[in-house]
Amino acid sequence: MRDFRHDISALALNTATLGHNVAGAGAGWSPERTMDACVARGIGGIVLWRREVAGREAAVAAHARAVGIKVVGLCRAPFLVGPLAPVRRDDVVDDFRAAIDQTAELGADILTIVVGGVQPGTKGVATSLGLVAEYVATAASYAAAAGVRLALEPLHPVYGGDRSCLTTTRDALDMCDQINAENLGVAIDVYHVWWDTDLPRQLARAGRRIFGFHLCDWLAHTTDVLLDRGMMGDGVADIATIRAAVEQAGYDGMCEVEIFSATNWWKRDPAEVLDVMVERFRTVC
Amino acid sequence: MRDFRHDISALALNTATLGHNVAGAGAGWSPERTMDACVARGIGGIVLWRREVAGREAAVAAHARAVGIKVVGLCRAPFLVGPLAPVRRDDVVDDFRAAIDQTAELGADILTIVVGGVQPGTKGVATSLGLVAEYVATAASYAAAAGVRLALEPLHPVYGGDRSCLTTTRDALDMCDQINAENLGVAIDVYHVWWDTDLPRQLARAGRRIFGFHLCDWLAHTTDVLLDRGMMGDGVADIATIRAAVEQAGYDGMCEVEIFSATNWWKRDPAEVLDVMVERFRTVC
Numbered sequence: 001m002r003d004f005r006h007d008i009s010a011l012a013l014n015t016a017t018l019g020h021n022v023a024g025a026g027a028g029w030s031p032e033r034t035m036d037a038c039v040a041r042g043i044g045g046i047v048l049w050r051r052e053v054a055g056r057e058a059a060v061a062a063h064a065r066a067v068g069i070k071v072v073g074l075c076r077a078p079f080l081v082g083p084l085a086p087v088r089r090d091d092v093v094d095d096f097r098a099a100i101d102q103t104a105e106l107g108a109d110i111l112t113i114v115v116g117g118v119q120p121g122t123k124g125v126a127t128s129l130g131l132v133a134e135y136v137a138t139a140a141s142y143a144a145a146a147g148v149r150l151a152l153e154p155l156h157p158v159y160g161g162d163r164s165c166l167t168t169t170r171d172a173l174d175m176c177d178q179i180n181a182e183n184l185g186v187a188i189d190v191y192h193v194w195w196d197t198d199l200p201r202q203l204a205r206a207g208r209r210i211f212g213f214h215l216c217d218w219l220a221h222t223t224d225v226l227l228d229r230g231m232m233g234d235g236v237a238d239i240a241t242i243r244a245a246v247e248q249a250g251y252d253g254m255c256e257v258e259i260f261s262a263t264n265w266w267k268r269d270p271a272e273v274l275d276v277m278v279e280r281f282r283t284v285c
Numbered sequence: 286m287r288d289f290r291h292d293i294s295a296l297a298l299n300t301a302t303l304g305h306n307v308a309g310a311g312a313g314w315s316p317e318r319t320m321d322a323c324v325a326r327g328i329g330g331i332v333l334w335r336r337e338v339a340g341r342e343a344a345v346a347a348h349a350r351a352v353g354i355k356v357v358g359l360c361r362a363p364f365l366v367g368p369l370a371p372v373r374r375d376d377v378v379d380d381f382r383a384a385i386d387q388t389a390e391l392g393a394d395i396l397t398i399v400v401g402g403v404q405p406g407t408k409g410v411a412t413s414l415g416l417v418a419e420y421v422a423t424a425a426s427y428a429a430a431a432g433v434r435l436a437l438e439p440l441h442p443v444y445g446g447d448r449s450c451l452t453t454t455r456d457a458l459d460m461c462d463q464i465n466a467e468n469l470g471v472a473i474d475v476y477h478v479w480w481d482t483d484l485p486r487q488l489a490r491a492g493r494r495i496f497g498f499h500l501c502d503w504l505a506h507t508t509d510v511l512l513d514r515g516m517m518g519d520g521v522a523d524i525a526t527i528r529a530a531v532e533q534a535g536y537d538g539m540c541e542v543e544i545f546s547a548t549n550w551w552k553r554d555p556a557e558v559l560d561v562m563v564e565r566f567r568t569v570c
Contacts, residue, residue: 123521124522158442165480168481171482174482196442197411197456219446220446220447222443235446236407241409
């Protein structure tokens with residue numbers, strides 16, 4: 001297991017953690033300013049959101065190269081199914097391709113996929129998962145040609161209705177098995193999987209198909225399941241044990257901190273959030 | 286699969302569905318008035334909460350016998366672990382026994398167990414599940430002597446932090462295997478398990494150890510994970526398929542409707558809620 005106490009170059013910031021503090025929103029930190037603040041602290045990577053870089057992909061990528069930070073990935077493909085997905089099938093396919101193109105333009109390695117909830121007019125997850133697999137299989141070929149890897153992210157079952165009918169690492173790996181594309185893997189997010197006693201077995205099964213590892217914490221008394229995530233150490237997830245299993249499976253990539261927290265962290269100075277994040281990464285992950 | 290279109294004697298009301306409209310709260314329906322309203326509609330059973338019958342167990346049981354309604358079960362054993370459980374170990378044991386005694390006094394068959402969340406000072410669910418197994422093993426002997434069956438209810442993983450470190454049917458059955466007591470089984474609640482693709486396999490494994498089956502629905506856009514449950518048919522759970530699998534496993538007991546809904550159903554006239562519940566039970570379950 002890697003030791004992060006003295007070297008945090010494997011730490012990546014997902015800009016969601018700062019409340020998407022990009023130009024024109026929140027405290028107004030641009031991707032460039034955010035990258036500079038990360039580099040100043042020894043943080044090795046950044047994960048950006050599409051709306052933060054739209055139309056400026058090349059410039060953002062150039063800044064990242066200039067200051068020496070890795071653009072780890074892009075969030076995210078469109079919802080493919082469910083009540084929040086585009087209604088027209090062609091719109092889903094087109095936007096999925098646009099997200100892949102944008103990932104390539106950024107020089108990022110990974111596009112994260114959050115699949116969407118239960119398709120309207122259907123019950124249960126089976127039909128929706130079947131539709132997801134079709135979209136992902138098609139996109140995987142397109143992404144391979146663009147040099148982009150796709151990471152299926154199972155979300156916590158609380159999002160099963162509207163955001164992700166894909167709720168477990170087991171289901172995500174089953175879909176990977178079914179599609180069988182070399183550039184398709186999974187993203188493991190502590191928030192989504194911490195409760196799952198089947199996780200160790202599934203991580204061992206995943207092996208090198210773990211394309212991303214996300215850090216945060218599950219607060220014992222979560223007040224808002226979308227925007228009340230905890231900083232590492234403040235909740236009940238056994239982060240160190242999960243990271244050990246992820247690394248035992250063969251993962252040696254970046255550890256991405258992604259904390260949606262309208263209740264707490266988004267209210268703070270972004271510089272303070274970064275400082276706390278670094279400290280917690282060194283000490284409790 | 287049983288046909289409920291013309292016979293709803295297998296339908297049971299969990300009084301939570303009426304917002305615990307018992308004497309002194311809400312619309313003020315006593316357990317007796319609630320039972321009468323159920324009998325008038327052909328509903329065959331009722332599930333009560335401890336605070337609704339405390340000190341009046343024998344009288345409530347006598348009324349049930351007199352009007353011909355089955356007291357299916359009692360909610361519930363105390364939280365055994367986690368931030369909401371009694372701090373002292375003896376208090377947990379004592380209250381667990383009191384709940385078993387109360388179940389027997391009511392003439393009810395089943396006491397439901399909601400195990401509680403992650404034990405303070407620990408991380409992840411493993412330690413807490415170990416403690417739960419100890420409490421349940423001890424209680425199972427006591428319950429057997431009282432003629433009471435215990436139903437472990439896995440809750441949706443959203444409750445993992447504070448209310449239930451036991452989050453899947455698989456985990457509940459693993460604990461049953463471990464304790465190996467004839468009067469220990471599981472309660473399957475659509476709200477808690479609808480998202481789980483492993484459910485069909487686990488239900489087949491459960492067989493006659495399914496002691497209870499709970500109906501409600503998961504709303505696609507759930508606004509409050511504690512008090513925004515849906516009426517059957519209003520959400521995305523594939524209720525009919527789950528019921529088919531439960532019955533295929535050998536379950537032929539009551540179907541208990543338990544809907545916590547401060548957002549909708551608790552605001553309505555209890556008589557209307559019962560009428561809608563009956564209609565939905567006939568048509569969408």
